[in-house]
Amino acid sequence: MRYRASHRWDLSPREAVELQRELAAQVIRTDDFGTVRRVAGVDVGFEDGGRVTRAAAAVLSYPQLQPLEQAVARRPTEFPYIPGLLSFREIPAVLDALNQLKQTPDLLLCDGQGLAHPRRLGIASHLGVITHLPSIGVGKTRLTGRHGTVPQQKGGWTPLTDGDQIIGAVLRTREGVKPLYISLGHRIGLESAIDFVMGCVTRYKLPETTRQAHRLASGPPV
DNA sequence: GCGACAG
DNA sequence: ATCTTGTCGC
Numbered sequence: 001m002r003y004r005a006s007h008r009w010d011l012s013p014r015e016a017v018e019l020q021r022e023l024a025a026q027v028i029r030t031d032d033f034g035t036v037r038r039v040a041g042v043d044v045g046f047e048d049g050g051r052v053t054r055a056a057a058a059v060l061s062y063p064q065l066q067p068l069e070q071a072v073a074r075r076p077t078e079f080p081y082i083p084g085l086l087s088f089r090e091i092p093a094v095l096d097a098l099n100q101l102k103q104t105p106d107l108l109l110c111d112g113q114g115l116a117h118p119r120r121l122g123i124a125s126h127l128g129v130i131t132h133l134p135s136i137g138v139g140k141t142r143l144t145g146r147h148g149t150v151p152q153q154k155g156g157w158t159p160l161t162d163g164d165q166i167i168g169a170v171l172r173t174r175e176g177v178k179p180l181y182i183s184l185g186h187r188i189g190l191e192s193a194i195d196f197v198m199g200c201v202t203r204y205k206l207p208e209t210t211r212q213a214h215r216l217a218s219g220p221p222v
Numbered sequence: 223g224c225g226a227c228a229g
Numbered sequence: 230a231t232c233t234t235g236t237c238g239c
Contacts, residue, residue, distance in 0.1 A: 043229095044229070044230080045229095045230070045231090046229090046230055046231065049231080049232095050230075050231070081228095081229065081230075082227095083226080083227040083228070083229090084227075084228085086228055086229055087228095089229080090229070090230095111228080111229065112228045112229060113228055116228085117228080118227095122228070123228075123229085137228085139228055139229090140228080140229090141227095141228065141229090142227090142228080143226095143227070143228040143229095144226085144227085144228090181228080218230085218231095
């Protein structure tokens with residue numbers, strides 16, 4: 001797939017925050033997509049003590065979840081990890097991986113938050129706006145927001161809020177394990193985001209898309 | 223000033 | 230994320 005190129009990544013943390021405020025205004029928070037036949041999981045891992053960033057994209061058919069295509073990309077790590085600015089550290093490599101795909105995914109599932117971010121532009125939203133693709137944020141832990149107890153049964157969830165705003169959902173993807181933090185990334189509503197995540201879950205806590213991407217990004221050298 | 227803090 | 234050993238439970 002090919003995305004709208006030309007983006008500056010050599011930004012200072014301050015400039016990055018400024019850019020987030022601009023891009024956050026471009027996020028579409030409602031369903032805006034056709035039939036989803038291909039879902040892609042995106043994840044990032046590090047090598048050489050963090051000096052190299054390895055990004056992976058795994059495309060699966062939907063709803064069958066059969067592997068269709070995958071890509072891995074490496075590039076020097078240039079931006080430090082700063083809570084709230086994760087996308088500036090990981091997206092450059094992710095775009096390299098996505099550009100290697102022959103087929104464009106209909107939906108992206110990213111590790112981390114989407115709307116559930118201090119400035120409403122977590123990595124899932126940032127990546128969605130840049131690629132123009134519908135996206136969902138799937139986080140294993142919380143960045144911001146509050147929530148009550150999460151139902152124990154698989155599929156149960158409780159809203160993640162920030163003041164009077166609902167910024168995401170804390171979803172039980174599997175019984176007996178810690179829930180996932182789901183939030184809309186771009187061109188999709190929260191309800192649909194939750195449905196697609198559950199649609200990608202089989203017998204594990206993490207959706208298949210994420211599991212495949214994680215295996216490629218952090219597994220033995222590819 | 224004191225905590226919180228995706229991956 | 231990554232560095233790391235054993236250990237609890239299905």
